[in-house]
Amino acid sequence: MSPLEELRHSAAHVLATALQRLHPETKFDIGPPTASGFYYDIDCPKRLSTEDFAAIETEMARVIAADEPFERRVVGREEARAFFAERGQTFKIGRLDDIPPDEEITFYVNGDFTDLCAGSHVPSTGKIGAFKLLGVSGSYHRGDESQPQLQRIYGTAFPTAAELEAHLAALEEAARRDHRKLGAQLKLFRLDSGIGSGLPLLLPRGATIRAQLETMLSRKLEDYGYDRLYSPHIGAIDLYKTSGHYPYYAESMYQPIRIEEREFLLKPMNCPMHIQAYTAEPRSYRDLPQRYAEYGTVYRMEQSGELSGLVRVRGFTQDDGHVFCTPEQLKDEFKSCLRLVQEVMALFDLRTRCRVSLRDPDNLDKYVGDDSLWTPAEACIRAVVDELGLEHSVGLGEAAFYGPKLDFMALDALGRSWQLGTIQVDFSLPERFALEFTGSDNAKHRPVMIHRAVFGSVERFLGLLIEHYAGDFPLWLAPEQVRIVPITDAQLPAAEALLARCKGLRLRAAIDDSSDKMGAKIRKAELEKIPLTAILGKREVESGSVALRSRAKGDEGALATEKFLERLKSEAALPS
RNA sequence: GCUCUUGUAGCUCAGGGGUAGAGCACUUCCUUGGUAAGGAAGAGGUCACGGGUUCAAAUCCCGUCAAGAGCUCCA
Numbered sequence: 001m002s003p004l005e006e007l008r009h010s011a012a013h014v015l016a017t018a019l020q021r022l023h024p025e026t027k028f029d030i031g032p033p034t035a036s037g038f039y040y041d042i043d044c045p046k047r048l049s050t051e052d053f054a055a056i057e058t059e060m061a062r063v064i065a066a067d068e069p070f071e072r073r074v075v076g077r078e079e080a081r082a083f084f085a086e087r088g089q090t091f092k093i094g095r096l097d098d099i100p101p102d103e104e105i106t107f108y109v110n111g112d113f114t115d116l117c118a119g120s121h122v123p124s125t126g127k128i129g130a131f132k133l134l135g136v137s138g139s140y141h142r143g144d145e146s147q148p149q150l151q152r153i154y155g156t157a158f159p160t161a162a163e164l165e166a167h168l169a170a171l172e173e174a175a176r177r178d179h180r181k182l183g184a185q186l187k188l189f190r191l192d193s194g195i196g197s198g199l200p201l202l203l204p205r206g207a208t209i210r211a212q213l214e215t216m217l218s219r220k221l222e223d224y225g226y227d228r229l230y231s232p233h234i235g236a237i238d239l240y241k242t243s244g245h246y247p248y249y250a251e252s253m254y255q256p257i258r259i260e261e262r263e264f265l266l267k268p269m270n271c272p273m274h275i276q277a278y279t280a281e282p283r284s285y286r287d288l289p290q291r292y293a294e295y296g297t298v299y300r301m302e303q304s305g306e307l308s309g310l311v312r313v314r315g316f317t318q319d320d321g322h323v324f325c326t327p328e329q330l331k332d333e334f335k336s337c338l339r340l341v342q343e344v345m346a347l348f349d350l351r352t353r354c355r356v357s358l359r360d361p362d363n364l365d366k367y368v369g370d371d372s373l374w375t376p377a378e379a380c381i382r383a384v385v386d387e388l389g390l391e392h393s394v395g396l397g398e399a400a401f402y403g404p405k406l407d408f409m410a411l412d413a414l415g416r417s418w419q420l421g422t423i424q425v426d427f428s429l430p431e432r433f434a435l436e437f438t439g440s441d442n443a444k445h446r447p448v449m450i451h452r453a454v455f456g457s458v459e460r461f462l463g464l465l466i467e468h469y470a471g472d473f474p475l476w477l478a479p480e481q482v483r484i485v486p487i488t489d490a491q492l493p494a495a496e497a498l499l500a501r502c503k504g505l506r507l508r509a510a511i512d513d514s515s516d517k518m519g520a521k522i523r524k525a526e527l528e529k530i531p532l533t534a535i536l537g538k539r540e541v542e543s544g545s546v547a548l549r550s551r552a553k554g555d556e557g558a559l560a561t562e563k564f565l566e567r568l569k570s571e572a573a574l575p576s
Numbered sequence: 577g578c579u580c581u582u583g584u585a586g587c588u589c590a591g592g593g594g595u596a597g598a599g600c601a602c603u604u605c606c607u608u609g610g611u612a613a614g615g616a617a618g619a620g621g622u623c624a625c626g627g628g629u630u631c632a633a634a635u636c637c638c639g640u641c642a643a644g645a646g647c648u649c650c651a
Contacts, residue, residue: 039646049580137646138579145648149579152646180644184587193624193642249651269651303577303649304642312650400651419650451651488608515607516614523612537610547611555611 001033001120004159008033010070010121011060011131011157012040017113018059019044019153028115029091029141029150036167036415037156041139043091048151053133056153060131067126068111072119080105080116091141092116130164131157177413179466180309186471186529188479189310189462198307198314200459205479208508209465210458212477214295216574217319217344217454224340226293226321231273233297237263242432243272244368248401252301270296271451274322275433278447283437288447289325289333295458296320310463311418317458323450324435327376330448334384334423337452341408341421344454347575350468352408352420354390356381359404360397367401369428377425378404400451402428408456413467420461424451471529472551475572482509482568483525487518487537494541498534498561505569509534522549534564 001009012031015038019026023044031040046052075083077096084092095116099105108117110125122128133155141147158164175181183189188206195201202210221228237256240246245253245268256263267273274292283290297317306312325333345352358378359367367374381404385392392406399405405424409417426449429435436444455461465477475481482502486495495511502509512521518535525533535547539558546564548556559567 047580135645136580139647140578143648145578149647151579154646191643197642245651252649252651271651298651300651305577305579305647306649308644398650402651414645424651485611487610490608515605517607517609519609519611520613521611526612533611535611539610549611 005033006120006122007128007159008038008157010125011128011155012038013070013108013110013113013115013117013121014060014063014125014128014131015040015056015133015153015155016042016115017063017111017125018056020113021059022056027089027091030095031115037134037154039152039154041141041150041152043148043150048136048153050133050136057131057133063111064125064128064131066111067124069124070121071109072121073107073109075105075107077105080107083107083114084116128157129159130161131155132164132168174413174415177467177470178309179311179413179463182466182471183310183463186479188466191309196314197304198302198312200310200313200315202459202462206462208479209473209477210462212574213455213458213462214319216347216476216576219574219576220340220344221293221321224291224336225289226291229274229277229292229294231267231270231277231294231296233299234264234266235273237265239272239276240265240268243269243275243429244401244432245269245272248366248368254299254301266299267296268298268300270294270298270318270320271322271429271449272433274320275429275435275449278322278324278435279433283324283447285326285437285439285445288437289323289329291321291323293319293321310459310466311412313457313459316460318453319455319458321452323452324430324437324447325450326437326439326445327448330380330425330450331384333450334380334425335388337423337450338384338388338390338406341423341452341454345408345421348465348468350410350464352410353417354385354392355395355398355407355409355419356385356392357395357398357400357405357407359399363397367399369402369431373427373431374404377427380425381406381423400424400426402426403451405451410464412464418460418464420456420464421454422452422456425449426451473529473531475531475568476574478508478529478531480508480510480528480530481532481572482507483521483528483530483533484509484511485518485521485525485533485535486511486513487535490538491536491541494536498536498546501561501565502568505565507568507572526551532568 009032016028016031019042023046025045027043029041031038080096081093106118107114108119108121133153135154137152138149139152140149156167158167186205187203189203190201192201234257237246249268253268254266256265277292278290295317297315299315302312302314323333359374403424403426405422407419408421410420411417430446430449435447437447439445484495484498486492492513499509499511512524514521522533529551531551533549535549537547540546545558545560548559548564550556
């Protein structure tokens with residue numbers, strides 16, 4: 001354990017010590033350090049809330065002031081069991097039983113609190129420094145929904161008060177980047193309860209950004225040899241029975257819709273539709289690979305408690321694509337998908353982490369297809385990852401129900417990890433839909449499918465981009481690129497002329513013709529995070545220039561109008 | 577879905593058993609100014625929704641809906 005982890009783990013023990021004193025009936029589960037603090041899971045008859053924190057923190061401060069040493073004690077298994085049985089600490093007995101027979105069992109004791117704990121700890125409670133309780137929530141014992149729900153108290157601790165202050169300030173700063181906050185402030189999108197939970201409405205400014213993203217990606221897809229498709233939002237239920245969605249994921253889908261005696265599903269995924277496109281004509285090996293792409297909106301019945309801003313919603317648009325190829329082409333096609341994802345992420349300077357997502361070996365009934373379909377799929381992903389030396393983690397149980405995948409993860413402002421792009425190798429659905437192509441031997445063969453998305457969900461990607469840029473979008477994405485500010489009404493005609501020039505170059509510009517003073521107009525443009533402000537006063541109009549102000553650099557001084565437009569045109573171009 | 581918290585004007589929030597408040601934004605008028613807030617007037621609310629307690633509920637209680645944190649889930 002690192003020194004900071006030791007400190008936080010020790011703080012968790014101090015929290016437990018305080019709770020034991022204030023609420024002696026408390027049953028303790030576990031209290032580990034985390035990436036940014038610590039928590040302790042407890043079962044306490046009193047429902048704790050943040051209002052109780054002051055009392056708990058006061059008691060914790062007492063424990064720290066007493067500078068109680070942490071004493072490590074090796075105990076026998078039966079002795080430990082008797083100790084906890086006597087005190088009704090049933091969770092601790094369960095945890096004791098988890099310890100392998102050949103392993104040493106240790107207690108850590110400080111003052112009147114004794115915990116089953118492998119350590120390690122700071123020498124004494126006085127070494128903890130600064131701490132703060134941050135929140136309380138429910139959590140399932142052993143992370144299992146069928147187990148009792150405990151109360152989890154979160155806190156953090158640092159060696160010094162200054163470090164704690166800095167951490168709390170960083171949390172506040174992160175909250176300022178929160179896409180839900182910025183989304184409302186900058187009028188990008190709205191989650192309207194009148195529409196329904198998890199069904200985001202992109203307002204004009206957010207829609208502009210999305211349109212730019214899609215236009216940029218569409219050009220790339222052309223370069224990468226994709227054909228575009230548009231598929232409907234609902235499809236016959238049988239399609240999803242064949243694909244396996246209906247039996248395997250019925251609970252995650254909206255209820256079927258009955259139309260003239262036939263049942264339809266709001267589509268949870270686009271792949272069955274793309275498969276129908278593949279089967280629309282007989283295929284030869286000469287046609288492959290066949291690459292389809294679509295911005296396809298899907299609907300999934302997420303649990304209400306899981307919804308969050310744009311990053312977890314019930315209706316969202318995948319920049320979905322499916323490659324149908326021969327087994328021989330698979331590896332190259334996979335690499336091509338990977339290159340596409342990396343190329344696009346680089347445009348945003350977005351750092352993603354890779355995860356190889358495999359089946360959960362303990363729950364194989366969650367997946368369609370047998371080993372003969374999964375083994376070559378996994379082999380392909382591993383081969384590419386190894387060959388390119390791609391840094392990655394492995395996620396057991398994170399595979400799609402039809403195949404393993406390579407996922408690209410990014411963190412949001414609150415430090416939570418979200419999946420963006422994904423590349424999935426699928427031998428299962430071609431089997432279930434009996435897909436075929438005719439080989440050079442004139443015999444029928446089965447193609448392989450790659451499911452892939454670059455953004456993953458356009459909405460989620462937008463949400464993470466808002467946080468990534470803290471609302472300060474680069475020029476090509478900014479909903480409004482130039483704010484034209486005439487100093488007096490006398491410059492209005494010149495402002496109109498400049499606006500017309502901008503529109504002629506397909507730049508997104510607007511005039512602030514309010515009766516505010518220039519300072520107020522500038523302030524408004526700054527708060528709206530408009531990248532460029534073109535100020536027009538008497539001097540500029542007479543000399544055919546604009547006074548340029550950028551959000552990045554502030555006042556940049558006067559610039560000939562022609563130069564300004566030239567610069568704008570090149571900086572605002574879609575990246576490629 | 578579960579535990580806890582929250583819901584008052586477009587936004588940020590104050591108030592709190594006796595009938596609705598501030599700042600910003602908005603509208604109109606005045607002001608025509610040189611790099612982050614000029615002035616005045618006005619309009620705007622079923623205090624999320626539905627029940628209950630009470631002479632009286634925005635305020636207390638219950639339920640529903642929605643949002644937030646975490647857990648669980650995530651094709």
